[in-house]
């Protein structure tokens with residue numbers, strides 16, 4: 001039986017693995033078939049401390065994995081298909097493999113940014129299409145940008161991006177915003193923020209990097225061209241928590257609820273990273289909470305042993 005199994009291999013999971021491995025807990029990371037989390041989908045990461053020249057997202061994740069492996073972390077490149085956290089030892093199921101038994105679990109399955117589901121957005125992801133203003137805003141100094149969405153995220157990202165951009169145009173599919181009044185007012189007051197209402201992005205185009213979008217007005221059906229250098233999609237995130245429904249407490253959006261650090265409602269099950277954080281969502285905060293989860297596991301096992 002394992003002392004700790006970590007589900008998910010973004011910055012939270014790999015930092016948890018590093019700390020668990022150095023605490024002699026011999027962690028197993030079930031890293032998923034698409035290992036490495038959201039950072040594997042980005043290019044330059046300029047806000048992870050310790051890399052003054054920045055680092056490519058995939059490289060950062062490779063390095064974190066190597067560092068965790070160096071202290072004895074075991075990896076399984078598979079997707080978890082089911083978990084049973086109701087009785088101990090906890091069990092983790094992977095298709096066509098024997099069940100994994102473990103004394104503790106760290107859930108670090110992350111979250112995924114919702115996308116528009118148009119072909120061209122995938123083509124330009126990392127080449128002008130982004131889902132994180134904090135990560136990528138500084139690449140667009142004095143450029144024209146589009147932000148898609150009408151919620152708090154779109155207002156926050158749009159307002160933030162005016163630090164860099166010449167203008168930020170928020171494209172929303174209705175003519176009223178979903179965002180809270182205070183966030184709306186902040187955006188309305190900002191002279192660099194413009195709005196295009198009742199419209200959706202139908203295509204992102206460019207020549208290797210983004211040069212503009214084609215917008216469809218949903219009321220008139222008119223198609224217009226809007227040149228821009230970047231498209232920030234801020235239509236929400238979805239946490240990866242389907243596996244834990246009816247076992248772990250979640251908020252209405254499906255984010256895991258934690259208390260006293262990284263504890264979930266089940267003693268011995270901890271959660272770290274974006275799966276329990278819809279506020280900060282940064283690689284460095286995810287890594288920090290991964291470290292906390294590992295320390296919480298270590299203390300939990302020590303207390304049980306006594």
Ligand code: NAP
Nearest residue numbers: 116149150151152153154156173174178234235236237278
């Ligand atoms: P959200 O509130 O769900 O808003 C998503 C927005 O994107 C909505 O305006 C929605 O349009 C639009 N949208 C959804 N799917 C779309 C699609 N396929 N094409 C075009 N537009 C689409 O998500 P969020 O803004 O990320 O906020 C999530 C939660 O985090 C909220 O509770 C929010 O208050 C909170 N949050 C708080 C802060 C803060 O307080 N600082 C910052 C960010 C987020 P419709 O309006 O037409 O549905």
